[in-house]
Amino acid sequence: MSTITAFPGWLAHWRQRLWRLAPDDRDPVVLRHSRIYILPTRRGLALMATLVIMLLASMNYALSLGFALSFVCAGMVAAALLATFRNLAGVAASPLVAGEAFSGGQLDFTLSLASGGRARTGIEVAPRDGPPVRVDLPAGATRPLRLAVAARRRGRQPLGRVTLASDFPLGLWRGWAYVHFPLTGSVYPVPEASPPPLPPGHLGSDARRAALAADAELAGLRDYQRGDAQNRIAWKAVARGAGWYTKLFDGAGGSGAVDLDWFELPQGLDEEQRLSRLAAWILAAERETRAFSLRLPGAELAQGQGAGHRRAALIALALHPNTGSA
Amino acid sequence: MTRSAHPRLNLAQTRWLAALLLCAQFPLWASVHAWVAVAGTGLVFLRLLPPLQRLGRSRLRGLLLPALAIVAALAIRAQFGYFLARDPCVDFLYLLVGIKFLEARTTRDGSLLVCLALFLAVTQFFYAQSVFAALIALPVVVTLGATLACLRSGAQASWRVELRQPVLLILQGVPLALMLFVLFPRLAGPLWGTPSDAGARTGLSERMAPGSISELSLSDAVAFRVAFVGPPPSPRDRYWRGPVLARFDGREWSALSRLKTGNLARREGPPIDYTVTLEPHGKLWLFALEHAVGLPHPASEDAALSGPVGDIAFLTYDQQLLARNVVTQSVQYAQRSALRARVPPVVGDASDNLRLPANNQRTAVFAHELRARVDSDRAYIDAVLGWFRSDPFVYTLTPPLLDRDPVDAFLFDTRRGFCEHYAGAFVVLLRAAGIPARVVTGYQGGEMSLDGDYMIVRQSDAHAWAEALLDGQWQRFDPTGAVAPSRVERGLGAALPAGEPVPYLARVEMTWLKSLRLHWDALNYQWQRGVVGFNTQRQRDLLRELGLDNARPVQLAVALACVALAWSLLVLGFSRVRGARVDPELALWSRVCRRLARAGLVRRPDEGPLDFSERAATRWPQWSTAIRDVGALYARLRYGPERGQRAALLAQLRSSVDALPGARRLRAQS
Numbered sequence: 001m002s003t004i005t006a007f008p009g010w011l012a013h014w015r016q017r018l019w020r021l022a023p024d025d026r027d028p029v030v031l032r033h034s035r036i037y038i039l040p041t042r043r044g045l046a047l048m049a050t051l052v053i054m055l056l057a058s059m060n061y062a063l064s065l066g067f068a069l070s071f072v073c074a075g076m077v078a079a080a081l082l083a084t085f086r087n088l089a090g091v092a093a094s095p096l097v098a099g100e101a102f103s104g105g106q107l108d109f110t111l112s113l114a115s116g117g118r119a120r121t122g123i124e125v126a127p128r129d130g131p132p133v134r135v136d137l138p139a140g141a142t143r144p145l146r147l148a149v150a151a152r153r154r155g156r157q158p159l160g161r162v163t164l165a166s167d168f169p170l171g172l173w174r175g176w177a178y179v180h181f182p183l184t185g186s187v188y189p190v191p192e193a194s195p196p197p198l199p200p201g202h203l204g205s206d207a208r209r210a211a212l213a214a215d216a217e218l219a220g221l222r223d224y225q226r227g228d229a230q231n232r233i234a235w236k237a238v239a240r241g242a243g244w245y246t247k248l249f250d251g252a253g254g255s256g257a258v259d260l261d262w263f264e265l266p267q268g269l270d271e272e273q274r275l276s277r278l279a280a281w282i283l284a285a286e287r288e289t290r291a292f293s294l295r296l297p298g299a300e301l302a303q304g305q306g307a308g309h310r311r312a313a314l315i316a317l318a319l320h321p322n323t324g325s326a
Numbered sequence: 327m328t329r330s331a332h333p334r335l336n337l338a339q340t341r342w343l344a345a346l347l348l349c350a351q352f353p354l355w356a357s358v359h360a361w362v363a364v365a366g367t368g369l370v371f372l373r374l375l376p377p378l379q380r381l382g383r384s385r386l387r388g389l390l391l392p393a394l395a396i397v398a399a400l401a402i403r404a405q406f407g408y409f410l411a412r413d414p415c416v417d418f419l420y421l422l423v424g425i426k427f428l429e430a431r432t433t434r435d436g437s438l439l440v441c442l443a444l445f446l447a448v449t450q451f452f453y454a455q456s457v458f459a460a461l462i463a464l465p466v467v468v469t470l471g472a473t474l475a476c477l478r479s480g481a482q483a484s485w486r487v488e489l490r491q492p493v494l495l496i497l498q499g500v501p502l503a504l505m506l507f508v509l510f511p512r513l514a515g516p517l518w519g520t521p522s523d524a525g526a527r528t529g530l531s532e533r534m535a536p537g538s539i540s541e542l543s544l545s546d547a548v549a550f551r552v553a554f555v556g557p558p559p560s561p562r563d564r565y566w567r568g569p570v571l572a573r574f575d576g577r578e579w580s581a582l583s584r585l586k587t588g589n590l591a592r593r594e595g596p597p598i599d600y601t602v603t604l605e606p607h608g609k610l611w612l613f614a615l616e617h618a619v620g621l622p623h624p625a626s627e628d629a630a631l632s633g634p635v636g637d638i639a640f641l642t643y644d645q646q647l648l649a650r651n652v653v654t655q656s657v658q659y660a661q662r663s664a665l666r667a668r669v670p671p672v673v674g675d676a677s678d679n680l681r682l683p684a685n686n687q688r689t690a691v692f693a694h695e696l697r698a699r700v701d702s703d704r705a706y707i708d709a710v711l712g713w714f715r716s717d718p719f720v721y722t723l724t725p726p727l728l729d730r731d732p733v734d735a736f737l738f739d740t741r742r743g744f745c746e747h748y749a750g751a752f753v754v755l756l757r758a759a760g761i762p763a764r765v766v767t768g769y770q771g772g773e774m775s776l777d778g779d780y781m782i783v784r785q786s787d788a789h790a791w792a793e794a795l796l797d798g799q800w801q802r803f804d805p806t807g808a809v810a811p812s813r814v815e816r817g818l819g820a821a822l823p824a825g826e827p828v829p830y831l832a833r834v835e836m837t838w839l840k841s842l843r844l845h846w847d848a849l850n851y852q853w854q855r856g857v858v859g860f861n862t863q864r865q866r867d868l869l870r871e872l873g874l875d876n877a878r879p880v881q882l883a884v885a886l887a888c889v890a891l892a893w894s895l896l897v898l899g900f901s902r903v904r905g906a907r908v909d910p911e912l913a914l915w916s917r918v919c920r921r922l923a924r925a926g927l928v929r930r931p932d933e934g935p936l937d938f939s940e941r942a943a944t945r946w947p948q949w950s951t952a953i954r955d956v957g958a959l960y961a962r963l964r965y966g967p968e969r970g971q972r973a974a975l976l977a978q979l980r981s982s983v984d985a986l987p988g989a990r991r992l993r994a995q996s
Contacts, residue, residue: 043437043477050441054448059513062606062655063451064858065460071506072467073444075499076492078890082897083495122479140912169491170471171478 028094044172369424568768595666656859693758721810925992
C-alpha cells in the first residue's frame with residue numbers, strides 16, 4: 001500500500017485500474033471491457049505466425065486462393081477474439097465467505113460467480129497462491145466457488161487479487177480480469193503436535209473422572225442452535241422426528257471446566273509455542289466436551305463451550321499481536 | 327518449459343488432428359508423387375491404429391521424428407535430384423506432417439501439427455486455383471476450428487457439437503475475410519527470387535521439335551480468353567501470334583537470341599479491338615491476333631498503375647509481343663490488331679532467315695529442282711503448297727518417329743505429320759530455294775462462349791505456321807491449311823481422321839458434353855477474372871469504383887480499422903441479442919421491478935416477489951390487485967410446481983403487467 005501512495009495520484013489511479021493491487025472492489029464486480037484483458041496464447045501466436053507465412057507465400061506466388069484461405073482463417077481468429085471477450089464480459093463475481101484454517105493448512109475463500117444472461121464456458125478462477133478452479137456456468141446461474149489458498153502465517157490472511165481467465169472457444173486468445181475483494185481469512189496457530197495434558201480443572205485432577213461421569217447425567221434438552229457441538233445433539237430425538245434438541249448436562253461447565261491461561265504456561269516457551277499449546281488445549285477441551293476459559297495478554301474469553309466458543313478462542317489466538325516477546 | 331508440463335493428447339484430440347491432416351493432404355494427392363501420397367496419408371492412418379496410440383511412451387519416440395524425417399528428405403532428394411525448390415518441399419511437408427503426427431504426444435505437438443497442416447493446405451494452390459480447389463479447401467478450415475476447440479477443451483463431445491462453435495466463428499469472420507481480400511494490398515511482382523518453378527504449366531515453349539505441339543494439342547486447358555469490341559474475325563483469320571522460331575539445327579526449331587525492338591505493322595484494313603485475359607504460362611510472351619498494330623496496355627484505364635500506357639510490353643523485331651515481367655499471374659490487356667497489315671523486314675532479316683544446317687540434303691536438292699522449274703518465288707511457294715495438297719500427305723496427331731534427317735524422312739518417306747512437321751518442312755523448302763522464311767508458333771482458332779461474350783482459346787488450338795519474306799514484306803503461309811483445310815476452318819477435331827486421340831472439347835460432335843463444358847467454362851471464366859485474377863490492377867479498379875482510388879495508405883488503414891470496429895460491434899451485438907434470451911416470466915418481473923424502482927420503490931436484495939408485491943400494494947392501494955397478481959403469478963411460475971399451465975399463467979402475468987400504469991403515473995400517485 002505504501003508503494004502505491006508513493007506515486008502521484010493519477011499514476012496510482014492507473015496502477016490500481018490496470019493491476020488491481022489494492023483490495024477496493026465492492027460487491028458484486030461485473031466484468032466489463034475496462035477490466036478484461038486479452039492477449040494471444042502461445043498456440044494463438046503460432047497460428048498467427050503461420051498465417052503470416054501463408055500470406056507471404058501467397059504474395060510471392062500470387063495465389064489468390066492462398067490469400068482467401070489465410071483471410072478466412074484470420075477472420076475465424078478475430079471472431080474467436082470476440083468470443084473470448086464475450087465469454088468473460090458480464091460475469092459477475094461477489095465475495096461470500098472468508099474461511100479459517102490452521103497455519104500450514106488450506107484456507108478456503110468462497111466467491112459467488114453469476115453468469116448473467118449467457119452460458120459461460122471454461123472460466124478459470126485463480127487466487128494468487130492456490131490452484132485455479134475451472135467452472136462452466138449455464139445461462140442465468142449463480143454458483144458458489146471455493147478457492148483454496150495455502151494458509152501461511154498465523155493472523156489475518158487476505159484473499160488477495162483473484163484472476164478470472166478463459167481461453168474459450170479456440171484456445172487462441174486468453175482473456176483475463178482481476179478482481180480484488182477485501183476478503184480476509186483467519187489463520188490459527190498450528191496446534192502443538194503432542195501437547196501435555198490439559199491443566200487441572202476447577203475440581204482438581206483427582207475429581208476429573210468423577211466429573212466426566214457426572215457429565216453423562218442428562219439434565220435436560222433445549223432447542224438446537226447452530227454451532228452446538230455435534231456430540232451434544234439429541235440424535236435419538238432427531239431420529240424419532242421430534243425435532244432438533246441439544247442435550248444439557250448437569251454440571252457441564254462446572255466440574256470439568258479448565259482455565260487456559262497464557263500466564264500460567266512454563267516460562268521457557270516463546271510466543272508462538274505458547275499459542276500452539278493453547279490451540280492444542282482448546283481442541284482437546286472441545287474433544288472432551290469440557291468448558292474452558294481463555295486468558296491472553298490483552299484478551300480474555302469467559303468460560304464457555306461449543307463450536308462458537310472454540311472458534312472465538314482460536315480467532316483470539318490467531319489475532320494475538322506478534323510482539324516477539326516470550 | 328518441460329515437455330511433460332503439457333497435457334497429453336486424448337483420443338478425441340488425436341482423431342480431430344487426423345481429420346485435419348487428411349483434409350489438408352487430400353487436395354495434394356494428384357500433385358505429389360504417388361509414393362509420397364501413400365506414405366504420408368498412411369502414416370496418419372497408422373497413428374490411429376490402437377497399438378500405436380500408446381507409442382508415445384516408448385523410448386524410440388525421441389529418435390523417430392529425426393530418423394524418419396531424414397529418410398524422407400533423402401528419398402525426396404533422390405526422386406527429384408534436388409531438394410530446395412517448391413515441389414520437393416511440398417512433398418517433404420506432406421510426409422513430415424504424417425511423421426510428426428506419428429510421434430505426437432502432447433497438446434503442444436498438436437499445436438505444431440495444426441500450423442503445419444494449415445501451411446500444407448495453402449500449398450495445394452500452387453497446383454490449382456479452380457472452383458474445385460476452393461471448395462476442397464473448405465473442410466480444412468472447418469476441421470481447423472474444431473481441432474483447435476478440441477485441443478483447448480479436451481472434451482469428448484460428439485463431432486456435431488464440436489463443429490457448431492467453429493462454424494459459427496468462421497461465418498462471423500467471413501465479412502472480415504472478404505474485406506481483407508478486397509483491400510489487402512496486392513503485389514505486382516514476386517517478393518523473393520522468381521517463382522520460375524511456378525510454371526511447369528502447359529503452353530508453348532521457345533523450342534519446337536517434332537511432336538511438341540501435337541503433345542500440347544491433347545490438352546483442353548484454356549490458354550487465354552478474348553472479348554472483342556466488335557464482331558470476332560472469321561475462324562480462318564484467327565491466328566494468334568506467339569513465339570517466332572528462326573533458328574534450325576536440322577531437327578529442332580528455336581528462337582534467335584536477339585531482343586531488338588521492332589516497328590509496328592502498318593495497318594491496311596479496319597482495326598479490331600479486343601481484350602485478352604491470359605492464363606499464367608510462366609513465360610514472357612503475350613498473344614495478339616495477327617497483325618498487332620498497337621502495343622498492349624492494361625485493360626483498366628489506370629495509367630498510374632504500370633507507368634505510361636504501353637509499357638507493360640514491347641514489340642520485338644520479329645513482331646513478338648513480350649511482357650516486361652514473366653506472366654505468373656493472370657493478366658488482362660487491351661490490344662488492337664488488323665487482319666490486313668504491312669509487315670516490313672528489319673535489317674538482317676533476310677540473312678538470318680536463310681540459314682540451314684548441312685543435313686536434310688534430299689530436301690535441298692528437291693527445292694533446287696522445283697525452284698528451277700518456276701520463274702518466281704511466289705510461283706515456287708504455290709508449287710510447294712500444291713505439292714502438299716496433291717501428294718498423299720496425311721495430317722495426324724500420331725506421326726511416326728523421325729531420326730537423322732527428319733525433314734527428308736517426313737517429306738519423302740512417311741508423309742504423316744502434324745502442323746509442326748508441315749510448317750518446319752515448308753520453311754526448310756523455302757530457305758533451300760533462297761526465300762527468307764521462319765516458323766511462327768501460336769494458336770489458331772478459338773471457340774465462342776455460349777452467350778457469345780468472349781472467345782476461348784485452348785491449348786489444343788496450338789498451331790505452327792510459316793512466314794516468308796516476299797515482295798518486301800513478311801507474309802503468312804499455312805502449309806497445314808493445304809494438307810487439311812478444315813483444320814484452319816473448323817478446328818482440330820474436324821481435320822483429324824477418325825480414331826485419332828482428339829481432346830474432347832476439340833471434337834466437333836459431342837454437343838451436349840460440349841455445352842456442359844462451355845457452361846462450366848463460363849463459371850470458371852468469372853472465377854478466374856473475379857477471384858483468382860484479383861490482382862493489383864483489379865484491386866485498383868475496384869477501389870476506384872468505391873471512390874477510394876485517391877486514398878493514401880494511412881486513410882485506407884483508418885478506413886480498415888473503422889470497418890473492423892464496426893464488424894466487431896456487429897458480431898458482439900448480434901450475440902448479445904441471441905445470448906440474452908431469458909425466461910419470459912423473469913423478463914416480465916424485472917420489467918415490473920424496474921418500473922417500480924423508477925417510481926421510487928426499490929426491491930431489497932433479500933425481498934421475495936410476494937413480500938415485495940405486498941409492500942408495493944400497500945404503497946399504491948389503487949393498483950393493489952394487479953400488483954399482488956404479478957407477484958403471486960411470478961412466484962408460481964418461477965417456483966411453483968405447475969408445469970402444464972405455464973402458457974396460461976404466463977398470459978395472466980402478461981395481462982397483469984399490462985394493467986399496471988407507467989412509472990411516471992405511479993410516482994405521481996404515491
